[in-house]
Amino acid sequence: MKAVAIGIDAGSTTCKGVAINSNAEIIASLVQPVEPLIEVQAQRCIAELRQRCGAGNNVPVAATGYGRKRVGADRAITEITCHARGAFHHTGKAGVLIDVGGQDTKVIHVGSRGEVVDFAMNDKCAAGTGRFLEVIVQRLGVSLEDVAKRVEGTDRIVKVSSTCTVFAESEVVSLLAQGEPLDGILRGLHTALANRIGALAGRLKPDVDLIMSGGVALNSAMVKALGTTLGRTPRVVPQPQLVGALGAALLVSFVSEVPSPSSTPVPM
């Protein structure tokens, strides 16, 4: 089926793109590490998506994420509005969306029409964001792919008290020097991050569906840590990294106000 819209999410860590058809299904997608020249990378992504689904230049493009204004798209929409719209597409009802990205952690109260009712975000630092885990895990010499396995394979939680990326890094170094086990420290880091996100989520209504998107949602250990902190595990939407780009494409295409039955959230 033909592409009706393209969405580009030029985030702080990765650049994501989707093309959707008139049923609001993703027919092509890509995820790439973000490059310094966002405008060049975004144009290359758009061209690739057009080519992969045979879309012409008349297919509208919407951009979101921190680089949204440099993409040269038909519309630039904030990631808050796009994530809400993308997540609503999967759930079809009001809920609280937790999106943990590279630079921002957003807790968005999504209304019954997919609109943003309210949102809360992290302070202007890396505490409580994907960057926090990325920096420290890198410092520990663990690959991001192995993190969840290591955390889920240990019962030990070594307490990490700081969520400041700079302070936590030195705290972790000193914990290692004290002979604390690496996996236990990793689990402690997940708990510290979950507590930080939990404090944000606590500002929003507690009695609605809890859903999760963003790259960090791919880390099952983080989802479980959040579940422990919040008292209920958030449901991760399919392809959580693409939710912002999907929302952007939906908002520029005006298709599918009704969620497709194939995109029911994956129960945890």
Next chain:
Amino acid sequence: MITRRLQYELAGRAVGPLLLTIERWQKKLKRRQPRREGPFGPPLESTQKLKELMSLHYLQGRYADGAVPVAWITSGFPVEMLRPFGFHVVYPENHGALCGARRMIPEFAEVAEKEGYSHDLCSYARGDIGSVLSGKTPVGRLPKPDMLGCCTNICQTVLYWYRSLAKYFDVPLVLIDTPYVYGESQPHHIDYVRDQLDELTVTASKITGKPANSETLHETLQLAREAAELWAACLATGKNRPSPWTGFDGFIHMAPVVAMRGTEECNAYYRMLLDELNDRIARGIGGIRNERYRLLWDNLPIWYKIRELSSTFAEAGCNFVCTTYTNVWADPAKDLDPAAPVASMARAYSNILLNRDLNNRMRIFREMVRDYQIDGVVLHSDRSCKPYSVGQIDLKRLITEELGVRTLLIEADHADPRAFSEEQVETRLQAFIEGFT
């Protein structure tokens, strides 16, 4: 002394007005560039007068020390007590706002930080101390004080800030301590503050060598009350649809009621501004061209971003029709009583917004949201103003739940751009605006 007094009077009455007349003529002679069609309504004509009034105030200030007694005081200090003694009054916070708008605070703050003042202190305090230590100011020169006046009704930081100034200038510091008001102020609170005001009279008399003059105090109170009433009337014009000005205009036009309260020049200015605002209402002229959504701003402005922020909102049809901050100088109108000057000032200055509890803050939000027909509230969590910012998360929740309007909390600093994260604030603002459209 006589020469200095002559310089001071000449600056205020002859040289200043002459320079301003020349500047006005130069502007008239300059070929006018056709104005770009922007999101704003026609500019307020009073703004030119405001610039002249404040320029004259600061120009005269350059020659004040040695000519007349000079006091540096906090924005919440009962200035009416000082006017009868002929003080030239300097407001470091007003000066800080000016430095903030001109983006000079980082330069001054760094001087203070090098002297050991923590960067977690208020940026007005760091800016002022840095300005004093470096001798730099955008207004040419600030006169050396003979007395410092500090009132704790706005925060406790001012006490430590003014203590530092007192040590530096080696001049007396008068402290007016106002107990925090939970619910309503109690008679013993008022008595306690009134006693301190009586002591202030004695100190001011000692410093100036002039006796207290109850008649002049009575007249000053009348002027101050009228100033607050005029300012309140100006702010209330924002209740109209469209509002004839913007809340950001209010931040600029509040300078005289802060710095020149209790003088006839101040009141003459607000009569003129009020006439212009009423005229704009009669002619249907708005502060922005296409007012679709009406917003309320809480806390101090972000002085170095006023222009950008107002444009972002105006382009989306959003107008800040009222702000809790500008209202602080309208509030005392009901409490000031020329018949009982000292007791009424004790009450008025105890009842300042930041000296009262969150229930009072919520009452003000409730009234403003209703009276100004507000669609959304933006709360500026100001790193430099802790008393204003504490409780904002609870207030935000209450506003959303009880008043049913959309809210946004942004983090910034009123004068130090180093504590401002441009991209993150812009994303939050854009998302908030997208929610309306």
